[in-house]
Amino acid sequence: MNVGDLQLGEMLTTLAGRGLGLDVGAARARVRTDLPSLAATLQSVYRYFPVEEGEGFFDVTATVRHARGLRRFVRPQIEFVVDGEVPFEPFPAATDLPLLEWGLNWCLAERCNTYLLLHAGVVERAGAAVILPALPGSGKSTLTAALTVSGFRLLSDEFGVVRLDDGLCLPMLRPVALKNASIEVIARLRPDANLGPTFPGTRKGDVAHLGPDAESVAQRHEPAMARLIVFPRYEAGAATALEPVPRGRAFAKLAVNSFNYELLGPAGFEAVGRLIARCDCYRLSYGDLAEAMATIKGLLNAP
Amino acid sequence: MHADAALIWQLTDLPRTRVHRFGDEGLVFNPLSWETHLVSDPALRVVEVLASGPRREADLASELAAEDDEPDVASVRNRLKPLLDELRNLGLVSARAGAP
Numbered sequence: 001m002n003v004g005d006l007q008l009g010e011m012l013t014t015l016a017g018r019g020l021g022l023d024v025g026a027a028r029a030r031v032r033t034d035l036p037s038l039a040a041t042l043q044s045v046y047r048y049f050p051v052e053e054g055e056g057f058f059d060v061t062a063t064v065r066h067a068r069g070l071r072r073f074v075r076p077q078i079e080f081v082v083d084g085e086v087p088f089e090p091f092p093a094a095t096d097l098p099l100l101e102w103g104l105n106w107c108l109a110e111r112c113n114t115y116l117l118l119h120a121g122v123v124e125r126a127g128a129a130v131i132l133p134a135l136p137g138s139g140k141s142t143l144t145a146a147l148t149v150s151g152f153r154l155l156s157d158e159f160g161v162v163r164l165d166d167g168l169c170l171p172m173l174r175p176v177a178l179k180n181a182s183i184e185v186i187a188r189l190r191p192d193a194n195l196g197p198t199f200p201g202t203r204k205g206d207v208a209h210l211g212p213d214a215e216s217v218a219q220r221h222e223p224a225m226a227r228l229i230v231f232p233r234y235e236a237g238a239a240t241a242l243e244p245v246p247r248g249r250a251f252a253k254l255a256v257n258s259f260n261y262e263l264l265g266p267a268g269f270e271a272v273g274r275l276i277a278r279c280d281c282y283r284l285s286y287g288d289l290a291e292a293m294a295t296i297k298g299l300l301n302a303p
Numbered sequence: 304m305h306a307d308a309a310l311i312w313q314l315t316d317l318p319r320t321r322v323h324r325f326g327d328e329g330l331v332f333n334p335l336s337w338e339t340h341l342v343s344d345p346a347l348r349v350v351e352v353l354a355s356g357p358r359r360e361a362d363l364a365s366e367l368a369a370e371d372d373e374p375d376v377a378s379v380r381n382r383l384k385p386l387l388d389e390l391r392n393l394g395l396v397s398a399r400a401g402a403p
Contacts, residue, residue: 247325252341262337266321269332269339273323 004047011039014051019061021052025171025220026161027059027112028052029104035078038064038096045097045175045196045211048218060107064100066093082107095199098207101177105158108172109259115170116271117259118160122169122226123152125302129169129224131160131279132232133257139234139286142182145210146289147296149190154216155224159259164267167274168223173216175209183208185289228299229254229281238287242295250281308380311401312387313357314350315394322350333394340393346386350395359401360387 003011003020012034014020019032020042033039060082067077067090077090080103087106091099109117121132121144130147134140141157148154155161155169157176162169175196178186183206187195194211212220229250245253254272255261261268280299286292314320319334328343331350342350345367352358352366364380373379390396 246328248328248330248341248343251323251325251330252339255339265337266319266332266334269321269323269330273321273330276325277323 001051002047003043003049003051006043006051008036008040008043011043012036015039015042018053018055019063021056021058022046022049023052023220024049024173025155026115026159027108027172028057029108030058030061031100031104032061032063033065033096033100035064035066035093035096037094038100041097041196041209042100045194045209047194047211048214049212059111060104062100062103062107064096064103091202095202095207097196097209098177098199098202098204101175101209104174108159112159112161112172113260113263114164116160116162116164116261116264116268116275118162118254119158119257119259120160121157121176122155122160122171122224123147124155124169124224125152125297125300127224128227128300129155130228130230130296130300131169131226131275132230133160133254134158135231135233135253135257138232139182140232141176141178142185142234142289143232143292143296145176145178145182145186145193146189146293148176148210148213148216149186149193150293153219153224154212162226162271162275163223164264164271167225167271167278169226170223171216171220173212173220175211177204178208178210180205186210189289226275226279228296229276229279230296230299231281231283232292233283233285235285235287238285240288240291240295241285242299243283243285245281245283247276247281250279251276307384308359308361309401310360310398311357312353312360312363312396312398314353315397317354317356320350320354320395322347322354324351331395336394338393340395345382346390349383349386349390353396360384360398 019030076093155171159172321332368379
């Protein structure tokens with residue numbers, strides 16, 4: 001049974017009890033909440049994930065709950081709790097899914113150090129993974145989402161997970177967080193995309209989540225070999241420009257962009273080195289999403 | 304012979320220093336600091352030569368000159384010295400006095 005098949009009441013009971021286990025590929029998370037609104041949105045964006053019993057080993061066990069204190073009567077807030085700690089300031093109650101997703105990202109980035117973790121979107125087509133590292137203003141999530149709704153398999157929007165022993169990319173399959181104008185762009189590109197509700201006025205602007213499609217979920221334990229690293233840079237109105245990045249420079253950019261390169265030391269050095277050695281590396285400046293997608297498909301010789 | 308010619312240069316931690324070369328530049332991992340350095344030729348070539356073992360400075364210059372078919376070894380030595388100093392500042396190589 002998948003999360004989307006549960007009745008809302010069952011979903012609430014599960015979330016309020018032992019928790020909902022989510023196997024996202026490279027990690028397992030357990031989520032607990034007593035917020036009905038979060039139960040409904042979770043069910044929407046994680047609809048194709050199998051229902052997991054909230055038992056066994058989980059990399060993260062997180063709870064989103066109403067914040068304590070008198071303030072909750074005036075302007076309700078919610079908080080993210082992990083291992084009994086509240087690592088962030090409370091959020092407005094209306095931003096439950098963004099808080100959960102950001103909190104899970106933070107936990108996974110802190111904990112999954114048996115892998116090289118790149119801050120990157122990763123998609124795959126015909127066995128070739130494309131890594132889209134997230135540099136500021138890159139438009140990484142928009143491009144990742146656009147490719148995903150256009151036939152690519154989604155491995156991750158946030159984490160490029162590279163296994164240290166063989167260099168394969170593993171899925172860390174979670175919803176793609178779209179911001180501001182990107183939400184409408186993806187909705188227009190694929191009107192039947194699994195887009196959750198829009199959360200206006202968060203700390204990162206308006207946010208909506210694109211739920212992973214059924215095929216990506218079904219393949220969340222299937223790794224892929226990276227063949228292409230594209231450093232995207234979105235600039236409104238800019239002409240599409242593709243330029244090779246020397247591998248040494250690409251190595252440096254990836255290392256800086258990693259969550260745990262320095263922590264891994266020599267293992268991280270070897271992992272990035274092997275990854276770079278077998279990938280073609282490019283910088284892609286774009287203002288037109290369709291052209292950017294066509295460029296990436298062209299690099300893969302994909303239709 | 305110039306006094307420095309007898310200096311013996313070596314990687315600071317030869318067994319654990321790691322190098323990935325990509326064309327005429329590459330990355331060198333310093334196992335003592337866990338820092339990664341982007342290094343271009345000819346400094347990268349110096350690291351690679353020293354990765355096969357310590358060298359007297361004069362021998363290192365001769366070896367690099369031979370690789371480049373450069374007959375003017377003295378000129379190579381003059382260019383080598385600042386590279387070695389730079390690599391030493393990064394903690395990647397060190398020098399000890401050798402027999403003259």
